[in-house]
Amino acid sequence: xxxxxxxxxxxxAGGVVGGALSxxxxxxxxxxxxxxxxxxxxxxxxxxxxxxVPEAGTCHREAFxxxxxxxxxxxxxxxxxxxxxxxxxxxxxxxxxxxxxxPAPGSAALRQAFEECEQRAADHLGAxxxxxxxxxxxxxxxxxxxxxxxxxFRCDLSELDSVVGDPVTREGDLAGALAEGSPLRLGCWVVxxxxxxELVEQSPVPCDEPHDAEFVGVWRAPDGPFPDPxxxxxxxxEGCRSRIAAYTxxxxxxxxxxxxxxxxxxxxxxxxxxxxxxxxxxxxxxxPVTGSLRNAGAEALPVRRR
Numbered sequence: 001x002x003x004x005x006x007x008x009x010x011x012x013a014g015g016v017v018g019g020a021l022s023x024x025x026x027x028x029x030x031x032x033x034x035x036x037x038x039x040x041x042x043x044x045x046x047x048x049x050x051x052x053v054p055e056a057g058t059c060h061r062e063a064f065x066x067x068x069x070x071x072x073x074x075x076x077x078x079x080x081x082x083x084x085x086x087x088x089x090x091x092x093x094x095x096x097x098x099x100x101x102x103p104a105p106g107s108a109a110l111r112q113a114f115e116e117c118e119q120r121a122a123d124h125l126g127a128x129x130x131x132x133x134x135x136x137x138x139x140x141x142x143x144x145x146x147x148x149x150x151x152x153f154r155c156d157l158s159e160l161d162s163v164v165g166d167p168v169t170r171e172g173d174l175a176g177a178l179a180e181g182s183p184l185r186l187g188c189w190v191v192x193x194x195x196x197x198e199l200v201e202q203s204p205v206p207c208d209e210p211h212d213a214e215f216v217g218v219w220r221a222p223d224g225p226f227p228d229p230x231x232x233x234x235x236x237x238e239g240c241r242s243r244i245a246a247y248t249x250x251x252x253x254x255x256x257x258x259x260x261x262x263x264x265x266x267x268x269x270x271x272x273x274x275x276x277x278x279x280x281x282x283x284x285x286x287x288p289v290t291g292s293l294r295n296a297g298a299e300a301l302p303v304r305r306r
Contacts, residue, residue, distance in 0.1 A: 114275025
């Protein structure tokens with residue numbers, strides 16, 4: 001080929017004539033043996049483009065991303081240092097799968113995906129992830145991948161450095177991580193509350209040591225607008241008071257607020273839009289106690305009207 005380029009018109013013409021002559025010979029002589037003359041069959045078809053789908057049971061060094069691209073997917077063994085663990089990969093089906101774009105924050109489809117992730121995470125952990133120092137997010141494909149047929153969603157867990165803290169790097173998977181006695185499970189705290197009722201400081205301590213606050217469970221809110229965190233008489237605080245009553249064994253009535261205080265750990269508005277409807281609830285006592293207040297009863301928590 002370099003000779004054809006370098007030799008100018010004559011060599012190029014010779015090449016073209018030779019090619020034409022060869023074609024003429026083939027045309028006159030018919031197909032060679034073992035060739036049927038049909039150029040449309042006998043050729044393998046092109047392989048279909050593979051759709052990228054992440055895998056469950058993998059871990060990732062990078063922080064959570066709400067949208068995951070194939071080129072950014074670099075899973076690592078969960079025994080290696082990582083920030084995220086993928087505990088489940090689900091599939092959008094029905095109407096949501098027929099949309100032009102991946103389900104957006106605030107959509108019913110993303111809330112349903114979050115609910116599926118909650119259940120799969122609980123199966124993996126041994127309890128609701130909110131019972132521990134954990135956070136969960138749901139990731140979806142890029143719009144380009146969605147247009148190419150991707151319909152998956154990914155359920156990712158991160159360990160936190162405090163109840164509403166930041167993700168930490170860990171080693172080892174989270175299978176069974178919220179079993180009784182696990183250091184990741186929420187328990188008791190020494191807290192400082194500001195004059196306006198805001199939580200100023202909190203330090204986790206064993207429940208057999210003096211403490212002011214204790215985790216009692218999760219209250220689930222119905223769908224709707226993001227609740228007002230400053231509304232201490234609203235449905236979220238009322239819901240947590242009901243959780244406190246069930247946990248401590250006192251009557252679930254209007255006197256709960258006069259027996260014990262409530263701390264509600266609010267999720268972000270973004271997490272609410274992505275489907276999180278579970279609020280962590282903690283009881284708060286006026287004077288430090290030693291030991292858990294589970295099933296303590298009305299005698300241990302008398303009505304105090306001041």
